[in-house]
Amino acid sequence: MMTTLVLTLCAVLAYSESLPAMNALQERKGCVDFILIEVDMPIVNGYEFLSFLNKEQINVPLISKLLLVIYI
DSSP: OEEEEEETTEEEEEESSHHHHHHHHHHTGGGOOOEEEESSOSSSOHHHHHHHHHHTTOOOOEEEEOOOOOOO
16 A cells, blocks of 8 residues: 655655565655665565665665564
């Protein structure tokens, strides 16, 4: 599922799955300002996603959400 929220001079593309997001990034290589990702994603994990960005030469700032659990 894709959701697009358009704000003033800004478009937000939100994907619930990594493969459609990767396809969108390939189509919009020069139009992406930053990427917000979850490290623990189904199908393609965050590390594979980073490898994809490197391979496709998509060089934009990346904000990653990582859940850190500490057991005491």
